[in-house]
Amino acid sequence: MTLLWILAAFLAFMVLLRGVNAVDDHAAVRYGYAPFAMPNLLFMLIPHGLLLFAIRSTGDQIWILLALAGAALLGMLLLVRSRTNAWIALFAAPVSLLLAPVLVLSLLFRILARAGGEDGG
Numbered sequence: 001m002t003l004l005w006i007l008a009a010f011l012a013f014m015v016l017l018r019g020v021n022a023v024d025d026h027a028a029v030r031y032g033y034a035p036f037a038m039p040n041l042l043f044m045l046i047p048h049g050l051l052l053f054a055i056r057s058t059g060d061q062i063w064i065l066l067a068l069a070g071a072a073l074l075g076m077l078l079l080v081r082s083r084t085n086a087w088i089a090l091f092a093a094p095v096s097l098l099l100a101p102v103l104v105l106s107l108l109f110r111i112l113a114r115a116g117g118e119d120g121g
Contacts, residue, residue, distance in 0.1 A: 016095070017106055023091055033083040035092035038107055040076065044100040047072035051097070073097050 024036040034040075047069035054065035073093055081089035096103065 016099075019091075020095060020099075020103065020106070021110065023088060027084045027088050027092075031084045033080075035080045035084060035088055036096065036103060036107065038104070040080075040092075041096060041100055041104045041107060044072070044076060044096040045104070047097055048100040069097070 020036055024034050028034045050065045050069040050072070054062050054069065057065060076096060077089050077093040080092050084092075
């Protein structure tokens with residue numbers, strides 16, 4: 001039964017990554033802006049780290065960390081919204097916040113895959 005849960009989680013994760021790539025491609029073609037571009041993902045590592053610290057913290061500092069992470073999320077939401085549309089922003093900002101480290105690696109692999117294997121010789 002545990003193996004089935006692992007398989008289901010992996011499939012859900014792969015579907016989410018495919019959705020991220022599809023939204024990114026759609027926004028790039030339609031609006032000329034990729035919400036999951038490397039600068040955006042690297043910025044979202046900051047609030048992602050703040051959330052991780054908030055999970056491990058106690059006392060009043062939790063609220064400060066959550067407020068800072070929320071402010072960064074709101075900023076990213078408004079940035080993506082100003083360059084695309086509200087639906088893309090509502091998808092891209094929270095997904096970037098929660099999955100920033102994974103999406104950075106995924107984007108690196110995607111860039112390498114699209115670079116091709118030709119050596120020009």
